[in-house]
Amino acid sequence: MLQTRNPFTSGGWSMFVAGALLTIISILLVYSANHNSPDPRLQDDWVKQIIWFVLAAVVFFATTAIPLRMHEIFAPIYYGIAILMLLGLILFGASMFGAQRWYSLGAFSIQPAEIGKVAFIFMLARYLTYSRRPISSLRKIAAASAICGVITLLVVRQPDLGSAVIFAIVFLVMMFWEGMPVKYLLLFITPVASMIASSSMIAWIVFFALLIFAVVPLIRSSLAFTITLVAINLAVGAFSSIAWNRLHDYQQMRIKIFLDPGQDPLGAGYQIIQSKVAIGSGGLLGKGYLAGSQNKLDFLPLRHTDFIFSVAAEEFGMLGSVVIIALFGYIFHRGIRAAMKSRNSFSALVAIGATSALAFQMLVNIGMVLGLLPVAGVPLPFVSYGGSSLLVSWVFLGLVVNAERNWQEYS
Amino acid sequence: MVDQVPKTSRGWILTGGLVAAILLILAKLIYLQVFQYKYYFQMSEENRIRVLPRSAMRGKIVDREGRLLASDRPAYTVSIIPSEVSKIDYLAGELAPLLEMDEKAIVRKVADRRTRKYEPVAIRRDLSFPAVCIIEESSELFPGVVYQLDQTRTYYYGKSLCHLIGYTGEVDEREAKDQQFRTGSIIGRAGVERQYDQSLRGIDGVDYLEVSATGRIIGPLEDRPSKDPLMGDELALTIDMDLQMAADSCFGDTLSGAAIFLDPKTGEILALVSKPTFDPNLFAGFVSRSEYQSLAGDERLPLFDRTIRGTYPPGSTAKILTAGAALEEGLITTETHFGPCRGGMQFGNRFFKCWDKRGHGSLGLLAALEQSCDVYFYQLGLKLGLEKWSKYARACGFDQTTGLDIPGEKIGHAPDEKWYEKTYGKYNWNKSVMLNLGIGQGEFLVTPIELAQFYAGVVNHGVVMKPHVIRYLRTPKGETNYYHAEIARGLPFSEETLEILKEGLYRVVQSGTAVRSRIPEVTMGGKTGTAQNPHGEDHSWFVGYAPALDPQILGCVIVENAGHGSTVAAPFVKAVFVKFFQKKGIIKMPPPPLLPLVSAGNGVNSAAN
Numbered sequence A: 001m002l003q004t005r006n007p008f009t010s011g012g013w014s015m016f017v018a019g020a021l022l023t024i025i026s027i028l029l030v031y032s033a034n035h036n037s038p039d040p041r042l043q044d045d046w047v048k049q050i051i052w053f054v055l056a057a058v059v060f061f062a063t064t065a066i067p068l069r070m071h072e073i074f075a076p077i078y079y080g081i082a083i084l085m086l087l088g089l090i091l092f093g094a095s096m097f098g099a100q101r102w103y104s105l106g107a108f109s110i111q112p113a114e115i116g117k118v119a120f121i122f123m124l125a126r127y128l129t130y131s132r133r134p135i136s137s138l139r140k141i142a143a144a145s146a147i148c149g150v151i152t153l154l155v156v157r158q159p160d161l162g163s164a165v166i167f168a169i170v171f172l173v174m175m176f177w178e179g180m181p182v183k184y185l186l187l188f189i190t191p192v193a194s195m196i197a198s199s200s201m202i203a204w205i206v207f208f209a210l211l212i213f214a215v216v217p218l219i220r221s222s223l224a225f226t227i228t229l230v231a232i233n234l235a236v237g238a239f240s241s242i243a244w245n246r247l248h249d250y251q252q253m254r255i256k257i258f259l260d261p262g263q264d265p266l267g268a269g270y271q272i273i274q275s276k277v278a279i280g281s282g283g284l285l286g287k288g289y290l291a292g293s294q295n296k297l298d299f300l301p302l303r304h305t306d307f308i309f310s311v312a313a314e315e316f317g318m319l320g321s322v323v324i325i326a327l328f329g330y331i332f333h334r335g336i337r338a339a340m341k342s343r344n345s346f347s348a349l350v351a352i353g354a355t356s357a358l359a360f361q362m363l364v365n366i367g368m369v370l371g372l373l374p375v376a377g378v379p380l381p382f383v384s385y386g387g388s389s390l391l392v393s394w395v396f397l398g399l400v401v402n403a404e405r406n407w408q409e410y411s
Numbered sequence B: 001m002v003d004q005v006p007k008t009s010r011g012w013i014l015t016g017g018l019v020a021a022i023l024l025i026l027a028k029l030i031y032l033q034v035f036q037y038k039y040y041f042q043m044s045e046e047n048r049i050r051v052l053p054r055s056a057m058r059g060k061i062v063d064r065e066g067r068l069l070a071s072d073r074p075a076y077t078v079s080i081i082p083s084e085v086s087k088i089d090y091l092a093g094e095l096a097p098l099l100e101m102d103e104k105a106i107v108r109k110v111a112d113r114r115t116r117k118y119e120p121v122a123i124r125r126d127l128s129f130p131a132v133c134i135i136e137e138s139s140e141l142f143p144g145v146v147y148q149l150d151q152t153r154t155y156y157y158g159k160s161l162c163h164l165i166g167y168t169g170e171v172d173e174r175e176a177k178d179q180q181f182r183t184g185s186i187i188g189r190a191g192v193e194r195q196y197d198q199s200l201r202g203i204d205g206v207d208y209l210e211v212s213a214t215g216r217i218i219g220p221l222e223d224r225p226s227k228d229p230l231m232g233d234e235l236a237l238t239i240d241m242d243l244q245m246a247a248d249s250c251f252g253d254t255l256s257g258a259a260i261f262l263d264p265k266t267g268e269i270l271a272l273v274s275k276p277t278f279d280p281n282l283f284a285g286f287v288s289r290s291e292y293q294s295l296a297g298d299e300r301l302p303l304f305d306r307t308i309r310g311t312y313p314p315g316s317t318a319k320i321l322t323a324g325a326a327l328e329e330g331l332i333t334t335e336t337h338f339g340p341c342r343g344g345m346q347f348g349n350r351f352f353k354c355w356d357k358r359g360h361g362s363l364g365l366l367a368a369l370e371q372s373c374d375v376y377f378y379q380l381g382l383k384l385g386l387e388k389w390s391k392y393a394r395a396c397g398f399d400q401t402t403g404l405d406i407p408g409e410k411i412g413h414a415p416d417e418k419w420y421e422k423t424y425g426k427y428n429w430n431k432s433v434m435l436n437l438g439i440g441q442g443e444f445l446v447t448p449i450e451l452a453q454f455y456a457g458v459v460n461h462g463v464v465m466k467p468h469v470i471r472y473l474r475t476p477k478g479e480t481n482y483y484h485a486e487i488a489r490g491l492p493f494s495e496e497t498l499e500i501l502k503e504g505l506y507r508v509v510q511s512g513t514a515v516r517s518r519i520p521e522v523t524m525g526g527k528t529g530t531a532q533n534p535h536g537e538d539h540s541w542f543v544g545y546a547p548a549l550d551p552q553i554l555g556c557v558i559v560e561n562a563g564h565g566s567t568v569a570a571p572f573v574k575a576v577f578v579k580f581f582q583k584k585g586i587i588k589m590p591p592p593p594l595l596p597l598v599s600a601g602n603g604v605n606s607a608a609n
């Protein structure tokens, strides 16, 4: 088959359109959300978002053009830079909302956590591709976990719980993709369940009953592994109360309010309630562009960033919401297809990593604004206001297109 | 052992997981946007709408000649929206000097609001314009503080009408719940303000404003027009301010008591005074705790409305009740004479004194009334007996309220045998109680308004009218509803009996105990009385009416701790009557000076009771 550097072959064009539609929706929504803001600094956000879009388009084409092989080589450097930037944040970062997430560059700001997502995917993909050990090797799993662990811990340190969750999920998906045995996945997933269940004694007992009498017989693993699994779960459950106390007050509050938003309708639960009011009141066709009262009248907090989907659902209704979800669905479909098609392990891992990063950010964000998940501070890719998030979303899109286009390349 | 899943299957597993997650999101979207659409739409409407009530102007109150007694005037009210204040202690500290209020009072007012925290709580009414300007200019310093032009009640005759007109106050949360009023709205608390609150209060209007989450007002709501407030009805009273002022000034600042002047034919109250007084304007604006406590704790009880709530022994004014009952029962005629008065009489082992220790000798009924001889009435009371006396006292209305249209009226006390038995035990009291009851002492207690109503019935052919202060209510459109006089009851006395009683009352003023209160131009009847007061100087009573043959005005006055009725109370009645007949043109203007009236112990100690 004829190889070409034109990104518009082999579906590159339709992926660009899907991303561009989402970004245009983003600009419209940011304008709607902020053009009347009492804070004049926010009124021009939509213009900034246009500038970021232009930049993002350039980055997209560059990403599709640069051979993935290059990234494979430079992955450790990317990863090192990301780690340094995250470390630097702890020292120099601008503090907002009790969290250090930004590097301020005049009117713009950079979020190292977003850049970290790209670097992490490259680094993990490179390690998994280069390491000759079988994926079932505990040493390989441990090393891969370290790659994920270092960057995740630095993100947690900010603290940015939402991004940390995305790192963990992308890690698990990539490991799963690489063929890590299901029992090892359990090693990562069950402690999380143990931690959640430990909030109530009864839940914890039920959890352990399930673990020992259902999960352990099912995986039919060695005694050593079984003991390790149970021991880890016991330890995590026992220490989760200590971990709970180490969470910031606002993080504790978010989890509490997630469990019962009515607890504090004017405080932390306010965001979720107002978001649901915005979405629900949008109905089937929405209140019309620039006519969302929840949006217009400041009832939606962070409505141009984390809660931008609520603005869409209020002004464009179910129709608009479904269009946005469908555009994402298309991108995800193409991402997974690219990974499945690719003969190159590295590109397949990059494609699956990029796709899962986009997919889980989208799921966590929309799940949050719908009140299905805790308020985690995860932006909606392409749509939420913010240059770093937009650029990285487009980079992911470019990587998927690149992987898909070069599916025949062997590593 | 579960091992690696084939690569294609891994792709499909991920796709399946994603599809499941997206379906879950879509399900939640459908639930919110389709099934709960109405609920959330309603919520978003309420979110953006602030209902700002606009107080209706309270109806004005005028006297019978149209003189303005009370009305609303524009004033600034400063309110706090509790939901928008995070540090109330700090805010209160900043506001207190500006509002001339106690910090704690501000905090308490805000804390008292437990529900509807997004609606303003009025903190200070009637704030000065400069203070409002300061709040306006530094609004950033006072988050959640709003001011509004509304009204403050003003009483133009303040103290002289305080008990009659009463005052207004704010509806608190409990009342708002029970009575469906808006918290913080103005309600009549006492007097006619309370009695006619329904008509006076009007209907509040409302502004629908579109607001942001931070409370920033965007502007009026386009699809819901404001509703203008509807002013309350004008209330015209039967009070004649000239007479009211005349009666009020009689008491000066030192005397306590009550004065009631009414038209016995209709029951219209012409003047209603309770002394001492307070300034109702204090309640209309902002009453500080210390001010209120000094009023409530005042030993002279300025807040206490003596005209309808003060109960006193009627003293000798009750003698016509005894006389009327005895005449009606046929126990005496005007010719009947009792044992002679020798400055008192022996009954059992006790000597019961007559007020005049020189004695009156043996008298007939008219002379006994004229001289108010106690010995005559001791014997008449004994002859009448408790059973019949209490029957007549109750038939005359002494066991019920008069129906005056001012809230809070008390009932006096007309005891009967049952009451004595219950109170003292079956054998621990005896007939001698009738000696006291017959002359209006002992356990017999009346309110001034009860006594006034009784006498009005006596001089109105036995027809007892319901006393009232309302003349008419006039809606803002000008529809006027006049109050129609109502008959309360009939006295249990025949026309003959009443003629005899009136003859007696006429003689009291003509040549008896009240002779010095006679008005040359107008014939007058009346009865003096002295209410024995175990706690101090006796109370001075006088009930009078004029003209004697066709009464147009009846006055009932009690002056506390002032001694004999003839010396203090009777001249008060006379002073008001003079004013009344001057206005009628019967007494020529300019009048002789009404003052000075009485200063205690001015040498009329020998005056008759």
Ligand SMILES: [Zn+2]
Pocket (backbone or CB within 6 Å): B341, B342, B343, B344, B354, B355, B356, B359, B360, B361, B372, B373, B374, B375, B376
């Ligand atoms: Zn005598």
